[in-house]
Amino acid sequence: MINRLMQILIVLTMALTLGTISPPESMASLSELKASSPESTVKIAVHKYLPPFSYYNERGELTGYNIDLINAVEDLGGIKIELIPLEWADAIAALETGKVDAVAGMKYTQARDDLFDFSDTVFTISETIVVPSYIEGIEHLADLKGHTAAIEHSQMLEGLLSNIRRVRVNVAFNQKEALDLLLSGRADAFIGNPWTAKRLLKSYGMEGKYKLVGGPIQPADYAIAVRQGNYQLLEKLNSSLKTIRANGQFDHIYYSWFDEKLSFVTAPFTRIIQVLAVFIVISTLLGLLWNYNLRLEVAKRTKDLSQANINLKEQRALLAENDTFKEQILTSVKNGIITLDLDGTISTINPAALNILKLENKSRLYQTHYQSLNRLNCMLVPFQKQIANREEVQQAEVEMSIDKQVKNITCDILPLLDVQENIMGTLITIQDRTNERKLQQKLITQEKMRALGQLIAGIAHEIRNPLTSIKAFTELLPRKHHNPLFREEMATYLPKEVNRLNGIVEGLLDYSRPKKAEQKTFNLSQWLDSILILFTKTFADKGIRVRTEVNKDLTVFADPNQLKQVALNLIFNGIDAMEGCSKKELVINAVPNGDKIFINFTDSGHGIPSHQLDKIFDPFFTMKTTGVGLGLTVSYQLAKENHGEITVSSVSGQGTTVRLQVLCMAPDPDVRLDRRRTAGA
Template identity: 35%
Template structure:
């Protein structure tokens, strides 16, 4: 009996004692990816264990939050792909860029990463990025160094999967230079025993925030990581790890050096110490000035090279509108040279709105186009933006110029081509319209010899032949109105009659394609418009609607008009396939088309015509349900063309 009680007690002890401990031991597993060849930040030691500054930081954060880390060592591009696809939770170390910010969320920055240009010590040709032309440069795939080299002409890139392999290509003589981060280069050179055989030139390049990254939207984990980093800053752990991985001297060596200096100070006389200190201070100050001057010169030379190799003309102005910088493209376009520096911008470009900019209470952007040189036909697009100094004080303007002459000429030719294409389709419809009156006239002429004496026949001849000829004349007038390019000829126009004339052009096609056409326009709606131009807009909309319904089971074309408080609204709706959401914001841009034929200027021209009338055109569409275009004709007011103005 006693043994049975002991057995039950043992079972209860196991149930309430062991199981809670097992449940409490569970921890959330974080899969962390890192570049396996980026010492001293992240790397694998000889035993295959993860090591590095970033690794130690994440260990401390994981311990603080009760995470269990599962390391995933990868090549850099694979690490990016793993995080993007959700195969890992955290990427241990990534330079911030706006491109990566679209797909990842970044922690607070814990380091400033910079690139350096590394060359053999005996090299006497390469001192800046501009001197890499015709040279072979070793670089890691996906590294910012590749973006820098893309701005250097005729450079040859030897791309490796990691920085260790890239630096080995330099040490083996396969490359003339190496671009990578400074700390990894120093680590690998010390590891290879060659720190004195190579030198770093061109200063620090492209300093950028360096942080951890999580998948977009993983805010809970991101908050834990940021809290962990802040704690490491507060309790001194970050400083300890930073000193261990990045300071070249250990504490006990530094201490011995300090004691030796103290001993020397005791021996040396005060005067000698002062003289030596002054000498070395001056020497180091001069060296630092030379280094900073060289770095500044390199940076300015690089910036100048970038400015001179852009496609745009760029000028900078001071607050008074005097020229302070002119790049090579601007010198070529404006036919000027460095003597233009200091001159008022009005002497070169009087078309710029400088006086308007100077008179404004607050600096703002200005953008527009102007003709450069009277009668030259050259069209420039300008973008004039203010810029400030480090204290956000307005110190001048940046002017960007682009020569749009060829683009304007090409655009004019394409508009004419689009119009001729539309005219071809329009002529096909008119051929049918002309055939009907011609058939009637032909019939009367053929019967004329036989029924010349028939009074009833002569009456009908005199009635119908002139009517049919007038009908043909109206059709030809409509065609001429559509094709002629002329100033606006505003007149009060009956909207219903205008729509009927447009529908008549497509009547045969609509009947052949079994399109149900419905016109819902109350009588008496009048709008001040250029009838020919507006007919061009409506022909384009109806033509687009018929083409959109070519593959639809149900084909309905509905045209409505209504008089509102602010003007007249005219809508053209179809039951076609609709327009994709991503195309709607760009629908009225030139050259946008989804058709196998045509060049995409129909809606662009239509929107331009509506703006000339002081109105606007809007579109609503759902994929698979159809599309509606709405034309808004405002009531006459200031800035809106009125029939009384013509």
């Protein structure tokens, strides 16, 4: 009876053992894999600076846990593998572009699962926080507020830290460089996987000077990633991994690199359980011991889950705090902020935007299409093409009527991106520039009146000359009206003098009269002559030689009155700059350049010191003993409004050249987004 019982136990034990070690499915899979071994080499990228997973040892050999696993897969799976060590970011990029077939050792995330396919898990990896041993008060991610953290480049970690207020992040290419930032004092903490941190600290002999805090952060599966859809390679890798698990080689590799136990039950341990199950009727003590060990493991897991739950609650609280902080920012800023979904519905609108556009019932505006709001739609009508195409619009000015008041509103329109750089909507920021425009117009008027005051003496002289000629002909008329030659000269010169007088007066009135800006195409040479005639007496009195080099056929697209104010100011500056100089010469030339014309005003004056060149466009900065320092400021603004620009080059003691850049033709209507007028609401 005893012998028969022993025979039954032996048969059961052998059956269970053979069933565990050699399942038919595994053997069939391995046989199939070897039969279909690829002739081409499989390129697998590995992280080149991630001990103990993959790194170069002191002998310059590539080694590590991932390396041993890949070598075992190659030996047993009949796959010819070429290992390619890369920086982590380069490895991911190489897999995305197909330069490699797989990456050994990639943390599984939902975002990556959309890009790659993953093998069976080979490790459970997480992150931890490393700080100097003497530092207290940093136990969790939330405690990093106000500190500097060093991390390896990782969108996941960077996104996690972006939710913590006032944390500064130093990003390195790999975890070794990130840990070195902590050791060199350039960071207060390092965030990375604890196994790499322990190995590096041990190699530096600094284990006692630093500590690991915070527990496991975001634990996840660690596996081999292949290009999405490469199911043939994925099946071969998984088949080989199952084989080395079954024959115990997996455990041997694991324990050769890590002291702690695996987070999953291994094949040999399963076989022990099955053997113990056969003899459990014989040994109650062994069953009790197993039950005790199982309870310890459950308690450990329960503790880990509790800690993970606490961390999750803290992260949720942190997210809620960040949401509140963002809401406070939106409420506090003076600029209007509006966000639209991809279909044009309003997702965010802050109080400043409501105030600028005079909108009410904020709660009713959400999930409303922007075109259904008359004022918002009127403001965005000129930019509907840009909004539809997700294009940027910068500093575009819209003039519109709101509650019977004309408002000048500046718009910036940008595509709204998520963390993966995908377009998720449109961001619109607006500013009410009405008061600024009124003040700017007032400054322009004041500067114009100042220029008129300076022109009075020259204009009076120019008016007196034709009047003198008219008076002379009038006085001679009674005595010489019978003289044919006199009548001919009178008929020739008198109309010329009257036309000259009329031109001076018309030009003066046209310049001084308040006028709405109107950009148009006009002849540059004629426009310049109408300006220089006002300076004839001033040039003569001050001994200034004027030379112009302007093609008679050149045209300019701008507001002639605004551009005249710019030219007057530049000529006045040139005259003042030559005061006291032995050589006084003013050269004005025009140089065409594509769709632009460069009008250069060059004087032979004292020049501008180099240390003051960057200040000349600042309001109220002046090098003169008189004046308020607004001339160049106003001129620069007027040039910008006419699609132009002013630049200055000067050599102290040799003179100054001011270049006025203008358009020679009207710009493309699709490009002219700097000033728009819309209907009122």
